[in-house]
Amino acid sequence: MQALKVYNTLTRQKETFTPLNPPYVGMYVCGPTVYNYVHLGNCRTFTSFDLIYRYLQHLGYKVRYVRNITDVGHLVGDADEGEDKIAKKAKLENLEPMEIVQRYTLDFRSIMQLINNLPPSIEPTATGHIVEQIEMTQKIMQNGFAYEAKGSIYFDVSKYNEANHEYGKLSGRVVDELISGSRDLDGQGEKQAPEDFALWKKASKEHIMRWNSPWGEGFPGWHLECSVMSSKYLGLQFDIHGGGMDLKFPHHECEIAQCVGANDTEPVKYWLHTNMLTVNGTKMSKSLGNSILPHELFTGTHTLLTQAYSAMTLRFMMLQTHYRSTMDMSNDALKAAQKGYKRVMNGLRIVKKMQYQENLEIPKDEKQIAEIEKIVSEMYEGMNDDFNTAVALAGLLNLLKKINSFHNGVLNINSLDQKTFDLTKNTFISFVEDIFGLREENQADLGEVMHVFLEIYREAKHNKNFEQVDKLRAHFKSLGVVVKDMKDKIDWAFEE
């Protein structure tokens, strides 16, 4: 089996993944700014990294996954001049900023849980690391890459580049072009150059969120927190840094500059960026006003949606798309995902009950064995090729066909050997549950209840009381359960 390859934004190519200190892997992902509800686009990014986290663990790596909560420093508007997003919302609602933070942090976590994204190992907040942010700012100043202007501290991009560092290398930008590109921006104010960015901002009188610093009362710049928290919990160098593509510039570019500026150490080995979720071909974003919120999806209340879709339907849909491709939201796509998801869950129930007893009388079907082995290796090769869940899922569905065929007797399970049976069962279960993170959404474990009712159903059938049979079936159907009459048994499934 080929080794895991990941697409590194820094080098613009797929590279073999070799951790700095195996079996440990450090992964940092930029989390949400909690001034509002997360939308489905945000969810996509976190789900993509959840899948990466799960797969790395599946491969046996001990992953420390750090995902921050931004609760200060993220400004509205451009050029380091706007209001703080959290403070603005707090003012608007007449609440403490930390009440805003609490509300949307809780919302965020509950949504992540619904989508079955595993919680990160550490979920640090920016306000919890003010001291470290001040210290890092001081270090950068000591190294000559920052300057003070009226109580604010700015990163000096041209000094940084004069020292042979390349600001812009991650996003493929040339500083000269940046300057011309941003010439029409006003409000550069006290910055020496438009490409410089704030490490620490002096708080104006009205500014609510403020802390003491060597430069007077102020607050940290947005980019600084990630540099501080990633290095604090993962070390000056770590393996993976992730985030949405829209964070490449300026956020991640600034992070690199800050780390190099403070520690003279290149912080990240692999930069991974997820692509955007689109609606009618356009990026979903709060500012464009085209965002769909998770609860709008789950309740079907958004105007673009004709019905409600579950969290697992959403997850399944995401699995069908590679994380570096844009993914378009539509009713048709969601409907297709819903059916696919239910099929997989019905398969999971079947495969869990599937038993095997070695029967040497029955000749082994080498063709089936070879096909199953091929499918399984394709699933792993898909995942190893930069976490291509779409390929892996296609393989899973092919494996499901085999499983269904064994289940309904089209193929004889005893024509497999023990090893292939175990491979089929284990691969299916671990991909569905551990790697893909799909789970049964129908709350009740209907198993035992169904057993009783199916017995009644069976009797009615046996007595050719078809009126009652139809009635029972209609009842089941109204509860979203379909009864399946098979050659030698009766089974049930959730309606697709």
Next chain:
RNA sequence: GGUUCCGUGGCCGAGAGGCUAGGCAGAGCUCUGCAAAAGCUCCCACAGCAGUUCGAAUCUGCUCGGAACCUCCA
């Protein structure tokens, strides 16, 4: 304007020089009291034009169409 990227069957969406992706929808068959489910079969697509090649959806060039970043965004 600069920098990237994309255009795949009715829809969604992988792939990336020769090999059936997959899902949904549609058609047929098997099974069945009738269904449903499941299985099997069919639907052989790669924006257009020109080129490279024995061979191109995949490489090159141009044209058309769309997107992202350059400003807050996952």
